[in-house]
Amino acid sequence: MTVSSAPGKVYLFGEHAVVYGEPAVPCAIERRATVTVDAREDDHIRVEARDLSLDGFTVEYAGDTAERPDVDVPEGLVDAAMGYIDAAVEQARDAADAPDAGFDITVESEIPLGAGLGSSAAVVVAGIDAATRELGVELSPADIADRAYRAEYDVQDGQASRADTFCSAIGGAVRVEGDDCRRIEAPNLPFVVGFDGGAGDTGELVAGVRTLREEYDFAADTVESIGDIVRSGEALLADADPDSEPTPELLAELGRLMDFDHGLLEALGVSSRTLDNMVWAAREAGAHGAKLTGAGGGGCIVALDATPETRTALRYTAECRDTFRAELDREGVRAES
Numbered sequence: 001m002t003v004s005s006a007p008g009k010v011y012l013f014g015e016h017a018v019v020y021g022e023p024a025v026p027c028a029i030e031r032r033a034t035v036t037v038d039a040r041e042d043d044h045i046r047v048e049a050r051d052l053s054l055d056g057f058t059v060e061y062a063g064d065t066a067e068r069p070d071v072d073v074p075e076g077l078v079d080a081a082m083g084y085i086d087a088a089v090e091q092a093r094d095a096a097d098a099p100d101a102g103f104d105i106t107v108e109s110e111i112p113l114g115a116g117l118g119s120s121a122a123v124v125v126a127g128i129d130a131a132t133r134e135l136g137v138e139l140s141p142a143d144i145a146d147r148a149y150r151a152e153y154d155v156q157d158g159q160a161s162r163a164d165t166f167c168s169a170i171g172g173a174v175r176v177e178g179d180d181c182r183r184i185e186a187p188n189l190p191f192v193v194g195f196d197g198g199a200g201d202t203g204e205l206v207a208g209v210r211t212l213r214e215e216y217d218f219a220a221d222t223v224e225s226i227g228d229i230v231r232s233g234e235a236l237l238a239d240a241d242p243d244s245e246p247t248p249e250l251l252a253e254l255g256r257l258m259d260f261d262h263g264l265l266e267a268l269g270v271s272s273r274t275l276d277n278m279v280w281a282a283r284e285a286g287a288h289g290a291k292l293t294g295a296g297g298g299g300c301i302v303a304l305d306a307t308p309e310t311r312t313a314l315r316y317t318a319e320c321r322d323t324f325r326a327e328l329d330r331e332g333v334r335a336e337s
């Protein structure tokens with residue numbers, strides 16, 4: 001039996017603009033997906049998926065993942081569900097040169113699904129790591145990131161940046177610009193997440209920004225301005241001491257950039273009333289800054305705040321279903337056993 005875990009992420013800055021070649025800075029957070037893999041004697045795949053807040057499901061099928069029957073996946077588990085697991089299995093079989101390998105797989109996740117926290121990337125990264133190690137192959141985190149990207153790319157019909165999968169595999173704060181992905185140093189940023197219980201449709205939201213950008217020069221300029229925010233934010237992080245607590249000045253400046261980024265994302269039409277209400281609740285409670293994270297449309301916001309006030313305010317915000325502290329996780333994919 002082999003067990004691996006991988007973290008989810010928040011976008012400090014840069015979602016959507018990253019699709020057009022601007023840089024983005026996602027940060028891994030201390031919320032993980034854990035995948036347990038047991039090699040089987042036959043070529044069957046048996047998957048049990050559990051989420052801490054939802055009922056799970058179990059499915060077993062034979063041989064080729066393309067032959068899998070349709071699974072009636074409970075709403076909410078879609079992101080962590082079969083397409084991503086099949087793609088991770090195919091990557092592991094390919095890496096180990098074992099096209100007929102069969103597995104019993106259990107997926108458990110602490111990451112709200114499809115809500116901008118990179119749940120699918122975490123499942124794919126942990127799944128590839130566990131399945132390859134179970135077959136006796138050790139991949140580097142960079143190789144896992146690359147294979148996980150290819151898996152997501154296939155499942156999402158080419159609509160995937162490297163940001164989620166690279167961040168989950170490598171951990172910490174990362175910078176992604178096209179195919180250029182790097183770890184960057186950052187102090188321990190005090191993230192607070194608010195979750196409205198919903199999810200946006202990433203494909204639709206990305207397509208909406210694309211249309212706006214093609215139609216209006218000022219929308220294209222807005223995308224470029226998000227890139228400028230990312231570059232300013234990166235410069236702040238580069239000047240900070242990663243081994244000390246962030247200074248109040250750093251938090252104030254990063255927060256201001258997060259607020260600006262949220263405003264531009266709102267202008268591009270990817271926020272929602274629930275996300276905006278949570279953003280304003282966090283700001284009014286004294287957070288340094290707050291913005292949506294991920295594709296938007298619904299799901300999660302991220303605020304910067306070391307005090308409990310923001311979480312308390314979010315808890316009393318009608319639109320907020322869950323809120324939690326999410327510290328920067330410097331560890332990416334991890335062998336649990």
Ligand code: PMV
Pocket residue numbers: 014015016017018019114115116117118159160161162163164202206293294295296
């Ligand atoms: O909602 P998420 O975590 O899948 O993030 C989507 C981020 C986008 O920039 C909108 C798309 C992408 O692939 O980078």
